[in-house]
Amino acid sequence: MANIRFQALKETFNRKPIKFKEKGKHSENFGKNVFNYTAMQQMMTKAAFKSVQDAITYGKKIDRTVADQVASAMKDWALSKGATHYTHWFQPLTGTTAEKHDAFFEPIANGAALEKFAGAQLVQQEPDASSFPNGGIRNTFEARGYTAWDPTSPAFIYGTTLCIPTIFVAYTGESLDYKTPLLKALQQVDTAATAVCNYFDKNVSKVISTLGWEQEYFLIDDAFAKSRPDILLTGRTLLGHAPAKGQQLDDHYFGSISDRVLSYMRELETECMYLGIPVKTRHNEVAPNQFELAPVFEETNLAVDHNSLLMDVMEKIARRHHFKLLLHEKPFKGINGSGKHNNWSLATNTGVNLLSPGGTPMQNLQFLTFFINTIKAVNDNEALLRSAIASAGNDHRLGANEAPPAIISVFIGSQLTKVLEALKNVSKGKLSPEEKTDLKLNVVGKIPDVLLDNTDRNRTSPFAFTGNKFEFRAVGSQANCANPMTVLNTVVAKQLFEFKKDVDALIAKDNLKKDEAVFNILREYIKASERILFEGNGYGEAWEKEAKKRGLSNNKTTPIALQAKISKEAIALFESMDIMTEVESRARYEIEIEEYMMRIQIEGRVLGDLARNHIVPVAVRYQSELIQNAIGLKELFGADYKTIAKEQLALIKAISDEITAVKSKSKAMLEARKKANKKQDPTKRAVAYCDTVKPYLDDIRSHCDMLEMMVDDEIWPLAKYREMLFTR
Ligand code: ADP
Ligand code: MG
Numbered sequence: 001m002a003n004i005r006f007q008a009l010k011e012t013f014n015r016k017p018i019k020f021k022e023k024g025k026h027s028e029n030f031g032k033n034v035f036n037y038t039a040m041q042q043m044m045t046k047a048a049f050k051s052v053q054d055a056i057t058y059g060k061k062i063d064r065t066v067a068d069q070v071a072s073a074m075k076d077w078a079l080s081k082g083a084t085h086y087t088h089w090f091q092p093l094t095g096t097t098a099e100k101h102d103a104f105f106e107p108i109a110n111g112a113a114l115e116k117f118a119g120a121q122l123v124q125q126e127p128d129a130s131s132f133p134n135g136g137i138r139n140t141f142e143a144r145g146y147t148a149w150d151p152t153s154p155a156f157i158y159g160t161t162l163c164i165p166t167i168f169v170a171y172t173g174e175s176l177d178y179k180t181p182l183l184k185a186l187q188q189v190d191t192a193a194t195a196v197c198n199y200f201d202k203n204v205s206k207v208i209s210t211l212g213w214e215q216e217y218f219l220i221d222d223a224f225a226k227s228r229p230d231i232l233l234t235g236r237t238l239l240g241h242a243p244a245k246g247q248q249l250d251d252h253y254f255g256s257i258s259d260r261v262l263s264y265m266r267e268l269e270t271e272c273m274y275l276g277i278p279v280k281t282r283h284n285e286v287a288p289n290q291f292e293l294a295p296v297f298e299e300t301n302l303a304v305d306h307n308s309l310l311m312d313v314m315e316k317i318a319r320r321h322h323f324k325l326l327l328h329e330k331p332f333k334g335i336n337g338s339g340k341h342n343n344w345s346l347a348t349n350t351g352v353n354l355l356s357p358g359g360t361p362m363q364n365l366q367f368l369t370f371f372i373n374t375i376k377a378v379n380d381n382e383a384l385l386r387s388a389i390a391s392a393g394n395d396h397r398l399g400a401n402e403a404p405p406a407i408i409s410v411f412i413g414s415q416l417t418k419v420l421e422a423l424k425n426v427s428k429g430k431l432s433p434e435e436k437t438d439l440k441l442n443v444v445g446k447i448p449d450v451l452l453d454n455t456d457r458n459r460t461s462p463f464a465f466t467g468n469k470f471e472f473r474a475v476g477s478q479a480n481c482a483n484p485m486t487v488l489n490t491v492v493a494k495q496l497f498e499f500k501k502d503v504d505a506l507i508a509k510d511n512l513k514k515d516e517a518v519f520n521i522l523r524e525y526i527k528a529s530e531r532i533l534f535e536g537n538g539y540g541e542a543w544e545k546e547a548k549k550r551g552l553s554n555n556k557t558t559p560i561a562l563q564a565k566i567s568k569e570a571i572a573l574f575e576s577m578d579i580m581t582e583v584e585s586r587a588r589y590e591i592e593i594e595e596y597m598m599r600i601q602i603e604g605r606v607l608g609d610l611a612r613n614h615i616v617p618v619a620v621r622y623q624s625e626l627i628q629n630a631i632g633l634k635e636l637f638g639a640d641y642k643t644i645a646k647e648q649l650a651l652i653k654a655i656s657d658e659i660t661a662v663k664s665k666s667k668a669m670l671e672a673r674k675k676a677n678k679k680q681d682p683t684k685r686a687v688a689y690c691d692t693v694k695p696y697l698d699d700i701r702s703h704c705d706m707l708e709m710m711v712d713d714e715i716w717p718l719a720k721y722r723e724m725l726f727t728r
Contacts, residue, residue, distance in 0.1 A: 005719050008223035012727050015221065017263040018321045026273045033081065033157040034276035035074055043073035055151045057206065059187065062151065067119030074155055075104060075117035078162040086117060088125045088147040089163035091178045092132040093591045095480055097308050098168075100127045101161055122164065123149050132168075133594075134176055135587030145170045150179060153305045156275050158313075165305055174584050178482035179301070184579045185489040186300055192496035193346050193354065193370070199503070199514055200366040206349040209489050212297030212469075213307050216338035216477050217314065218290050218326040219261060221727055224719035225324035229614075230606050234599070235328035235478075236393070238607045238697065239615070239704040242334040243722035257284060261291065264321040268293075271313055277306045287336040288725040297343060297469075300489070304482045307340075311478075329476045330396035332721060333701075337397040338477035342484055345469040346370060346492075356468035357447035364444045368423070369499070369518060374470060375410050376525045377495035378463055379532035381487070382408040383553045383564035384573075385463075386474075388487040390561035390592070392599040394476035399556050404462030404474045406561070407547045407554045409534035411461035417535065419443060424526050426519045429510055439519070460538035490579055499525075558596045559686040565589045590682055597676075597686040604673055604693050607700055611662045614717050615704045622711045623655045655710055661703040669696035 023029065031038070040049050048069040054060040062070070078086065087099040104115040125147045132145070147166035155164045168177035175181055186209055193207035225231045230238040257265065265282050272279045278296040285292050293310075297303065311327060318325035330337040346354040354370040357363070378385060386408050389398075397403035412420070422443045427435060458464055462474040475484050499521060506517040531550035536543060547554055555561035564570055566589045574580040580588070630648050634641040642649070676688035708716060 003715065003717060004227045005224075005717055005723075008221070008227045008719055009723060011223040012221045012723075015260060015322060017259040018267075020263050020267040020270075022266060022270055026269070029270065029273040030278070031274075031276040033274040035077055035155040035162075036276065039077055040073065043077050044069060048073070052151055062123075064119055064123075067123050067149075069119075071117050071119045071122035074122065074162065074164075075115060078155075078157055079104065079115055081157050082160055083157050083162045084160045086121075086162040086164065088127065088149075088166040090147050090166045090168040091305075091308055091480060091482065092168055092176060093135075093178065093588065094133060095478065095595075097312055098127070098132070099161070099163065100125075125166070127168075132176060133591045134170065134174075135590035135594075145176050150183065150301075152183070152299075153302050154276070156309075158275065158309075174581065174587065178304070178480050178486075181574075181579050181584070182304060182482045182486045182489075183301060185486045185493065185577070188493035188577050188579065189346065189489040189496070192493040192500070194348075195500050196369060196373075196496050197348055197354070197366065199369075199518065200362055201348075201350065201352075203350050204348045204352075207346050207354070208349075209300040209485070210297045210345045210347050210353075210469075211300040211303035211481060211485060212295060212343040213303060213475075213481055214292055214294040214341040214343070215307065215310065215314075216285055216290060216292045216340065218287070218331050218338065219264065219318065219323040220289060220326065220724045222319065222322050222324040224724045224727070227717070227719045229610060230603075231324065231326070231331070233606050234603050235326060236331045237333065237721075237724075238603060238610065239701045239708075240333065240718070240721045240724075241705040241708045243720070243725060257282075257291075260321065260323075264317060264323060265291075265293075267320070268314060268317050271317060272310065275306075275309060275313070277310055279310075285336070285338075287332070290336065290338065297345075300344075300485050304480070304485060307481050327478045329391070329393035329478060332725065335721075335725065336402050337400075339397065339403055339473060340475045340477045340479060340481065342472040342475050342481055342488075343466070343469045344472060344485070344488060353468055355465075355470065361440045361444040364447045365515060365518060367447065368419070368444065368522060370496075371412075371416070371465070372420070372423075372522050372525050372529075373495045373499050374492055375412070375532060376529045377488075377491040378408065378410055379529035380495070381491040381573075382532060383555065383561075383567070384487055384491065384570050385472075385484070386553065386555050387561050387564040387570075388484040389472075389474050389476060389479065390555075390558040390596075391476050391479065392558055392596050393478055394474075395556070395558055397476070398474060399554075404460060405538045405543065405554075406556045407538070407543065407552050408462055408474070408532070409538065409547070409552065410470075410532050411458045411464040411535055412533060413457075413465060414535070416447075416465065417533070419447060420526050420533075423519070423522055426523045428520065428523075429516075430512060431516050431519065436515075458535065458538070461534070462538070486579070490574065490577055494573060494577055557690050559593060559683065559690050562589055562593055562596075565592070593682050593686045597682070597689045600689040600694055600697075601673065603697055604669055607697055608666050608669060610718075611666050611700055611704055615707055616659055616662060618715050618717055619655055619659050619707045619711055621715060623652055623659075625712075626652050626655075651710060655707065658703045658707050658710070662700060662707070665696055665700045665703065669693060669700065672696065 040052060048066050051062055051066045052070060055062050085101040085103050087101045089097060089099050092098050104117050105113055106116040107113045127147060145168060147168050150165045150167055153165035155162055167180045169175050169180060189209050190207050194204055197204035197207060269279055279293055280296050281294045283292055315325045357367045386406065398406040464471045464473065472484055472488065502521045503517045506512055506520055507514060531552060544554060566586055571582050571585050574585050575582060626648050630645045633645045637644050672692040676685055676693055679685040679688055
């Protein structure tokens with residue numbers, strides 16, 4: 001067979017942008033395939049509509065007769081849009097989305113048939129759950145799981161299927177998905193934040209958590225991907241020499257987007273509009289062929305669903321455009337990786353963003369309350385937050401001088417640093433009238449100026465305040481946002497409950513006014529959280545040293561980072577907040593530690609195959625040519641040939657050295673895997689993979705990459721970095 005890489009190159013030379021016809025304005029298409037309020041109002045009785053609204057806003061139960069009505073309306077709406085099937089759409093702990101399609105069609109007597117979909121089918125289903133990961137919760141052959149409708153995320157039509165967002169739980173009650181604990185955490189943060197808001201505004205009756213993610217990704221021509229088993233099987237390149245030109249010129253960032261990519265983006269955006277995903281910005285990222293897509297922020301549960309759906313849609317549309325979508329955190333060595341910033345805030349039903357400084361001192365005290373409580377929550381749970389973003393892929397970014405470090409810290413900017421300094425000096429107990437006036441005029445009254453200060457953004461911080469929201473930047477590009485969002489909302493909820501208790505206690509004990517008590521508690525919180533605040537360069541070694549002194553954890557690898565999930569404190573936290581039982585916490589830990597191990601295992605196997613079956617054979621072939629050449633020279637020149645063929649001889653030797661290294665190290669890696677596999681305990685097995693197998697990946701790669709530089713380009717079998725990264 002001809003060299004697959006050259007076939008791929010030929011294919012890409014003739015690529016044209018895939019024609020794509022836009023159908024009308026985005027605003028007209030927005031939400032067309034979503035069973036949203038507008039569609040519901042059109043299709044449902046007033047009473048049924050109200051019942052669904054109450055379920056969405058206040059978590060009220062929907063009774064069976066109403067469920068029947070909703071199902072019937074949903075079905076009529078879906079059929080009118082050409083849907084033929086329906087599915088419960090859920091997010092099992094595999095990290096992708098799952099669906100099992102059933103037809104609406106149902107045969108009835110006398111050879112006739114009709115379209116059927118009842119409340120019972122809307123509300124609950126029993127997919128065969130035995131092959132989804134459950135971390136040992138269910139004995140796979142006996143217990144079953146079921147999916148249950150989540151009315152807070154609207155149903156949508158994708159292709160010709162009506163997708164109904166659901167949770168996924170075991171019959172024994174344990175959650176088996178990402179959504180269930182997230183919904184519970186969102187409920188808790190609502191309760192806790194609403195109670196705190198009522199100190200400042202009695203009209204607040206609900207607080208929602210908001211999330212705006214920014215999705216980074218790479219696109220390469222799919223012909224190249226097909227030539228690379230590593231990309232196909234692991235989502236990243238396990239070898240490949242850096243190109244002569246990388247990203248050093250920074251000429252890709254915000255540069256013009258190629259026609260092929262633009263055509264892809266437009267089709268993707270149009271599909272997003274139909275699905276109600278409010279994508280808004282698109283641009284090139286730092287690395288060649290790297291891009292970013294970001295929506296307008298939404299309520300967190302919906303935003304999480306939309307991101308999961310988006311990742312799926314992105315891949316499907318990429319195929320149509322002959323692209324391979326790479327969502328991996330680190331597809332290319334030496335080139336920037338991809339993340340998914342999670343912009344997060346809290347908003348009231350009265351339309352106030354609680355992390356946005358307001359116009360009055362009272363609004364600003366409310367802002368400071370939420371701002372400082374969030375900082376304290378991060379401070380008290382830094383290791384748990386780190387564990388929420390841990391994955392084999394993300395380990396390549398965190399601490400690798402491109403993404404935020406593995407140390408969690410909070411950046412707030414110089415102006416808010418000054419505000420916190422001032423608050424730290426507030427007197428204990430009752431405040432004098434002078435001090436109150438001073439606070440009002442000079443501290444709390446001045447905050448809106450911060451918004452104007454956009455200059456001191458710190459790109460190296462994993463958790464940064466950016467004017468009216470916090471930005472959790474260390475999330476991996478492939479991650480399901482539910483994981484970090486569950487942890488963040490839980491720790492903030494817990495903190496806000498404590499704050500309320502502390503303030504109430506102080507009011508009762510010292511007979512303080514409400515704002516005096518708030519100032520007093522905030523002062524203590526600032527003092528208690530100082531170690532987490534860091535404004536400097538997060539990439540530097542100096543910060544590692546300093547963080548260590550401050551007692552912050554620096555968990556560089558996933559097996560270590562994940563331990564925080566099963567610490568006594570974390571288990572107690574999730575139990576006390578009614579979000580996960582100990583069994584659930586442990587099951588999730590086990591799934592993640594196993595997944596980590598399996599990813600390294602697969603990478604090890606794929607690299608072993610590549611080295612033995614792709615790299616070594618071509619190296620030998622090329623070396624044979626050199627040997628023929630040297631023999632020829634010897635015949636021609638006799639004893640003089642050693643000087644004349646000096647370079648060839650050196651190369652022959654060097655190739656032999658690299659081949660020997662590749663062979664012996666591949667063998668050693670295999671042995672290390674065997675040894676690791678013998679460990680029964682999943683944690684120990686994962687640690688063994690991390691410490692004894694993973695280092696070989698880099699080591700073997702370096703020898704293969706040396707060979708890439710030596711062997712004739714004409715016979716190299718795998719698409720090269722320069723081809724994958726610079727072909728549009
Ligand atoms: P960048 O960080 O790239 O400079 P922006 O600051 O404009 O970009 O916004 C990034 C993301 O922050 C967007 O997805 C936006 O929807 C989101 N965002 C803005 N306000 C909020 C908020 N109150 N809550 C959650 N996300 C928000
Ligand atoms: Mg950002």
